[in-house]
Amino acid sequence: MYNSPQRTLKQSIDWKLVICYLVLVLIGWVNIYAASHAAEGTAMLDFSVRSGKQFVWILSSLGLAALILFVFNPRLWEVISVPTYLLVLVLLVAVIVLGVEVKGSRSWFALGPVRFQPAEISKIATSLVLAAVMSRPGFKLTKKMDLLKVAATVGLPMLIILAESETGSALVYLGFVFVLYREGLSGWFLVAIGAAVLLFILTLTASPYASVLTLIGMTGLFYYAHTGKLRRWPWMEGLAIVFLAFLPKLLALFTTLAPMTALAGICILMLLWLAWKALRTRDNALWLTIAAFVVGIALIFSTDFIFNNVLQDHQRKRIEVLLGLKEDPAGVGYNVNQSMIAIGSGGLFGKGFLHGTQTAYGFVPEQSTDFIFCTVGEEWGFFGCLVVILLYIFMISRIIIDAEHCRESYTRIYGYCVASLIFMHLFINIGMTIGLVPVIGIPLPFLSYGGSSLWAFTILLFIFLALYRQERKYF
Amino acid sequence: MDASRRNKLLIGLGVVGAILIGKLFYIQIVDDRYKRDASNNSMVYETIYPTRGVIYDRNGKIIVGNKIAYDILVTPREVRPFDTLALAAALEVDPLFIREKMKEYERSRSRIGYQSVVMLKQISPERYMKFAELKYLFPGFEGQVRSIRDYPVNAGGNLLGYVSEVDADYIKRHEGQYRPGDYAGKTGIEAAREQDLRGEKGYHIYLRDSRNRIQTAYMDGAMDKDAVPGNDIVTTIDADLQQYGQELMRNKVGSVVAIEPSTGEILAMISSPGIDVAMLADIGQHYNEIASDPYKPMFNRTVQASYPPGSVFKLVNGLIGLQEGVLRPEMTYPCNNGYAYSSNRKLGCHTHRSPLNLKEAIMMSCNGYFCYVLRSILENKKYKSTAEAFDKWREYVTSFGLGNKLGSDFPSELGGNVPTSKYYDKIYGKNGWRFPTIVSLSIGQGEMGVTPLQIANLCATVANRGYYYIPHIVKDSENVRIDDRFREKKYTLVDTTEFYKVIDGMYLAVNGGAGSGGTAVSAAVPGLDICGKTGTAQNPRGADNSVFICFAPKDNPKIAIAAYIENAGFGATWACPIASLLVEKYLTGTIREERKYVEQRVLDGDLMSRVKTD
Structure with missing residues (x-):
């Protein structure tokens, strides 16, 4: 079995994924600069503005990535998964009491100037634990007990996050259904979820x-x-x-x-x-x-x-606006309307770097965080959007294909978790900016401004790369 | 697991990707509605500002209303060459001002873009009419109606508070509630009841064409929102009393607070010198003038100044002594021009007959007597140490609403200070202090501070024989509810029966008649049964402060009042006539002929030169 020679460092890492990651992060940085440029009118590396701060986040993320790839033993993740998961559950509950309130939801911890969201770490911890639970010998989703375990693993953090009124982050957990499907859950589950959404919309409209x-x-x-x-x-x-x-x-x-x-x-x-x-x-x-x-x-x-x-009130309004039941151009509809105007006005090749008017002059709210895709759409046009979406699709499918190549089910399942999470964020976030999905405030992985989210996705992705590298080294 | 599931998921991924790209293709390339919208900036929102709620006094008199004013807006992109002199004449401004402004707009044209900016704020309708006749000559200049505050009664700027445009900091502190250009109440009643008074903004939505001209109302105004006017507020203030108090306090530094004891409603609240209501409507213009005034008119002394209470505090010490059983009304103490608290030190007193009982000691405000009282409280054998007795004493004192914020609905209230035993432990060491160390607390001096509001509340507490309602300035009305805490009796730790013994002394202090030795005989008004207590508090910055509290009538009191005048000397000289005139005015509506000379003396009095400023 161990007849193939050990691969070198260079060979054992999936460089295509790493490059894809770097390109996305860079695109994010450039667009964050563009989004905050007109309002602040400063250099890209001015640390008092968002692009400068994001640069620090990017550098620290790269450091984290290097640590995960080269320093930590990949076995570590499986070992610490359960304690981390339990700690995260405690943090998730604690934040309801101890957290600060940001835009109507209590999900942020504030430590001086630094704020972080336990929901971000919880995605990583849940993925690690899910992979550990499902890769146990003899685990079968057809067994009732096993199915229950999985449901509890995913459901628990999801419910707590719902209680924090971070509906967006909770919704992302539905993505784990794809992992379960891959591991043998009946396809009718997916059909049933789809049918339920369809009936819900149909009844309303x-x-x-x-x-x-x-x-x-x-x-x-x-x-x-x-x-x-x-x-x-x-x-x-x-x-x-x-x-x-x-x-x-x-x-x-x-x-x-x-x-x-x-x-x-x-x-x-x-x-x-x-x-x-x-x-x-x-x-x-x-x-x-x-x-x-x-x-x-x-x-x-x-x-x-x-x-x-x-x-909740605002959720109901967002759905009503999306389904065209109510027009509300000044309130909820405003975000979507302005975001679609920004993207739509980009045309084929966009208005060019720093030439966007809609995003730069503050017509679009949250433009460097949740609505960063508007800047891409306005300044780089359909062409830029295409590149970004293709990069994501490449990344997700690459993770899935890599995962399938793994012999250890732990790595495979974890890989599917990563792919599903990125996919859910991608679909909900971009869908929201172009009016396909109601407004749900979650970031676009690697692109949106913010250290919490960038760190979380970097760790999520690079743990997979580290696990995968180990596979390649020995098999 | 077979590869088919992987493939199905990959196909699903592809489909979702295609949906996203398809929709992007549609809105970016096929449908040009969004492009047109972008170049037009599509919809224009015109804010409709609500009118602020009106503020009434307790008798239904408007004390703060609204009036119309105009802002002059400029849209620099629409301005054509014009006759600067003619415009300056129409607006009654200096031509230089207009040139200056136009230059400024030219410099920041990229920031302004197609927007309008405010050039002149709050001009009167008369001035605006002159401009409106000639408006056609000046394209790009526009008038915008705005409702601003109007003050029919001079009820004092510190009490009413002012309304001004919100700044960046304010917007940040009230996240999501205000936008630049909004107004908010910053001090006084305006700030206390901002949420009720502000109302809700509305908007008109217009569509704009590519040349920035407003074309039509969007959907014929179906999506417009009307502004909701703010709720009216009924205050507990008596406008006439407040205004009369303002007049009496002219050219004096200090505070007067009047409370209705049976409800805790504040009848008048005067901090002098204050902000003139004429300046309130446009406080921004006068801001520098107010801020640089050495007498600090912005400083609301009634709730923020912490003074030693002086002799009025003897009432509290007397009551505590009675409750603790260490003082009986008939007990007499000698006073030989003061109280010697060590072999060579003495706390002085004025000349009066000796010895005195409690009633007389209050009536003549004897310092020596109350040194004995505090001493017997602190050296009570019931307690293990002076510190323990002191803490018990402090518990009594705080039950009178002193030492902590009262919790009134008036903003930026401070709590004053009543020292703790720990405080003295820190200075003198544990057990390093005895009664002589803190002898000055006997007469309300030393390490203690109270606000005029607290002194007035103390007076109301005595008037009620042992309880108070938290003083408040807003009356309960249909639209504006007040908190339940204002309806709750707050009892002191002293029994009701003890209060009668002290009140007898207060009655004599005023009504003892000339030559009786009563300290406040000049406050007596026949038939009103005023009970009072004078105070003369030391002021490290110059002459003593003059203090007087009183309530009337003796039974079922209708008004309790505290006057605290800085650097005015004996309580009897200034605080006493001011408070008694207010009581007389409130209860009878006029001033009796034989007291007119008192009124005149107060109105003419100018004590400003005695007050040290830095």
Whole structure:
């Protein structure tokens, strides 16, 4: 097994990933300078302004990266993962009491001039622990106990972060579902999450009636796909849905019966019949379908409740603006509107470095942190955006491919965690600046201003590089 | 696990990447709506400023209202060559001022861009009308209506407080609440009730064309927001009393605070010299003048100055002695022009007959008597040491609201100082001090400081026979609720019955009649049953401070008042007539004919030259 010669230092590191990292960090720095330049009008290395401070963060990040790659034994991470994780949980709870309040959420610790967010370290700690838990011999996601362990590992920090009202950071934890999928979780989980989001949006934008119809269609598709008779779906159910879609008009012609009541009646009759059928034929797939339908109905009818009672005011407004339910150009809509104007005005090649007007004159809020992508879009245009997104996609896919090459499941699982976290940040952050996702304040990895986030992502990435390097050295 | 899941995830990644890029392609290249928006800066928000809430006195009289003023705005990009002299004449300013300003705009044109800047602030409607007639001659110049404060009653700048434009620091301290150009209350009532008074801003949204001209109201004004005016405030102040007090305090340095004992409502609060209300509306213009005044008119003495209370503090010592059982009203002590607290040192007293009982000692304000009182408190066998007895004493004193902030709703209140035994331990060493060391506390001198508000509250406490309500300046009304703490009786550690014994002395001090030895006989007004106590507090900077507290009538008191006049000599000379005139005015509405000469003497009195300034 150990017949291949040990690779040299140079060979054992994935330099392409390192270079990709460096380029992204550099792009971030240049754009932070551009975003704060007009307001402050100073040199790039002036340490009283953001670009100068970011330079310090970058240098210290490189130092951290070197330490992780060359000094620490990669075995260290697996060993300290559990204690670190527990410590982070304590910090996450402590910050609710001891933290300072920044923009409505208590998630920052302030130590003199330095502020840091335990939620950032928690991503790293959760990834390390998740990899440790899932790489134990005999671990199988199909076992109930194991699934429960995983759910607790990810769910615990997520819930505490939700309690800090850092919804954005908590949402990122949903990304771990991809890791679980890779490690054997049923693909239907992903489908179910997607379906739930779709129903939620549909209920808010269209009507509960349309949502129920969609639910009928989706559960039907699920059943036929599961039993391998997909071709029969249009005939068995498709026609029924078309009929139901016209039912409200028909009812209005002849009766005063509310369409929803009629639909409810039909559904109950159908369900009873299906249940009876399932009982007779012992058709498990059918039982599952019925269960999915009932859960779906529960979701549709609790949508209003969740939307009005569970979500906080500003979250509700952001979703309303995104879905076009309300226009609010002065309030919540302002950010998105200005951010889209900034990006849209960039055109193909952008206005050029330091020539952006929208971001530089403060039309876009939070322009060097959460909205840094606006500066990229405005000054470097579609071309610049393309480069940045391709760099991210290259980085994520490279991590996934590297991870797959590893023989140790620990490294592989950790790699998937890193890829998923970067992916979630990328999608939510850029999606928000171009109006695809509601405004959720999370940073763009490596680009956004701020030491806390840059350090966290650097550590996250370089632990993977160190683990991977060890694999390459010996295998 | 097979590679298919990896591939599915990679495909998913590709799809999401494509969605992001697709949407970017759409907004950056296909749809040119965003480009047009960017070159136009699209929507223009015009702020509508709310009118601030009106401040009323307790009788429904407006003490702070609003009036209209105009700001002159310039949009430098729209200015065409114009006749500077004509504009200067229309605006009633120096032509040089306009030239200067135009040059300044020229220099910072890149920063200003298409925006408008304020050239002149708060000009009166009369002045604005002159300009408005000629406005067509001066494109780029515009008037903007603004509502500013108006002061129909001279109720004093320190009490009312001023409103001014927020600065960067203020915006930072109130994150997310203010933007540059907003106004906020900075001191006094304006600051205390800023949240109620400020109201909510609104805005109009306009669309702008590529030449920066406002085209239409965005969505026909459907998205506009109206300004919400601020809530009106009803204060506990009696405007007439406040104004009369201001007049009496003219040319004197000090404070007068009047409280309604049965509610804790502050009836008048005068810090002299104060800021004239005429300067308040546009405080920025007068700021230097106010800041450089040697008498520090910005300094609100009523809540911020810490003075030794002087003889009025004898009441507290007497009450503590009674409660502790070491003093009985009939006990007499000798006084031979003072009290010798060591073989060769003596705390002096004025000449009066001797010996005296408690009632007489209060009436004649005998220093010697109260040295004996404090001594018997501190040398009480009940306690193991002087320090322990002293701490007990301090506990009593603080229960009168001294030594700590009272917690009034008036901003920037200070708490004064009542020393602790630890403080003396530190100076003299543990057990290194005895009663003689701190003998001056017997008569309210030495290491203690109280604010005039606290002295007035002490007076209200005595008037109530043992409790007080935290003094406050805002009355509860439908829109503006006050905190429950203002409705709660705060009891002292001294029983109600003890207070009657002290009040008898206060009654005699005023109503003993000429020749009785009462220190405040000049305050007597027939029928009003004023009870009072004079004080003369040493001032290291020149002549003694003159102090007087009184309440009236003796039963069911309606007003308790404290006057503290710096460098004015005996309590009876200045503080006493001022306080008694205010009581008379408040209770009867006028000043009796035979007391007119007192009023005239006070109004004519000018003590400013006695006050040392640096």
